[in-house]
Amino acid sequence: MTGRDRLRELLDAVLDEDSRTLTAMADRAFASPYHFSRMLSRDTGEAPVAMRRRVMLERAAWRLRQGGSVTDAAWEAGYESVEGFSRAFTRAYGHPPSEAAGAAAQDGGRRSTWLPAANGIHFHPPTSLWVHTTEQPMNPLTDQLVRHDLDDTRLLLDLAKGLSEEEFRRPRLAGHEVNSWEGPEESIATVLEHQVGTKEVWLAAIEGADLPERSEGATAADLVARHDEAAARWLAVVRDVDRRGAWDDLLVDALCEPPESFQLGSVIAHVLTYAAHRRQLARHLLRSAGVDVDDGDPIMWLRTERGDHA
Incomplete structure (x- = not known):
């Protein structure tokens, strides 16, 4: 018994x-x-x-x-x-x-x-x-940071789909740059295109693919489709880096002119840093367009993810 x-x-x-x-x-x-x-x-x-x-x-x-x-x-x-x-x-x-x-x-x-x-x-x-008693899980903090970024970006893109083209592309921050090498990000459209495009560019470098074409004329629906395609690949890349303990590995990016080397851990930190900034910037711009949007708090996201609200 x-x-x-x-x-x-x-x-x-x-x-x-x-x-x-x-x-x-x-x-x-x-x-x-x-x-x-x-x-x-x-x-x-x-x-x-x-x-x-x-x-x-x-x-x-x-x-x-x-x-x-x-x-x-x-x-x-x-x-x-x-x-x-x-x-x-x-x-x-x-x-x-x-x-x-x-x-x-x-x-x-x-x-x-x-x-x-x-x-x-x-x-x-x-x-x-x-x-399975010997499984090595992905670092939970890294996993949460990456998945929150992907989910939160998708939420913002869905909200942007409800805007008119005029509101979507209207310059709201004249001359504003998130960084010095990607040019002005003055509209909701530009901020969100760069949010999606940054992951596409780094994925191409890591996967050894051709540099993807960037389109400043992409609609919000176009960006949703691009994000959904890139999100799964990006999550898989980060999980693979974590599984192999490859944070210190060097990536030689042949897409740069001249080619440049980057530590994989710093690449992922770079993407997460600018993604977090752009998500909050997009919220500010969406509110200026009259869109009701939450604060983007990862605490609230994790509660929903875990079902703590049920």
Whole structure:
């Protein structure tokens, strides 16, 4: 007689088909939402809603690799729209769900669907969990900084889509420059184009690709599409640098004239620094255009990400 496995009961409550909110999970485990969240977070280091979202994406990746449809995978993972599922999947895996079936398995198939998790808890087909005890998680601060930047940029781009072309391109800060080498950033359009374009340029340097074409005439919808494509690649690059401990590696950027070398850690710090500045600058400009926008506080973002509001 081994008695109750309380952690197993908590995990079952998280992954139950009907447990799509923190309250539903807690009811399934016969606990209050507060105590349920506190117990699971203490024992696994991951908030319940965040764990469910991650494991459901892992299950969706496995189903897609078995030939399942994107629509069915989105519904089973608890997403209300295929678009929302596709955006979350692409950000997590670095490629859209439509390409999952053909993605190369780097380590035998099973672990190729696993997402980073400090607790080592993952989906194991067909309906079980697997606990991998030697997993090396990405530094949580780095992970939060990068993902907050990507999510917050997407929020600002979505708000900008509601502006007229005149408001989007109107000069609001005459002669303003964020740095000395990218030229004036006087409008919402220019600030957001540089926000997206900076990651595209550095990705090209790191991946050894051609310098991407920058368009000051890009619409907000154009920038959303470019951001969504670059965001998954950028997150994958940072996670790979962290996994390999390659922060001190040197990148020889042949796109510079003449070629120049940069430490990878300094490149990521550079991108995050200017991205944070541009996001707050974009907020200031959006407010001047009459747009109601939040403060961009990573504390509030993380609460939503973890489901602490539920």
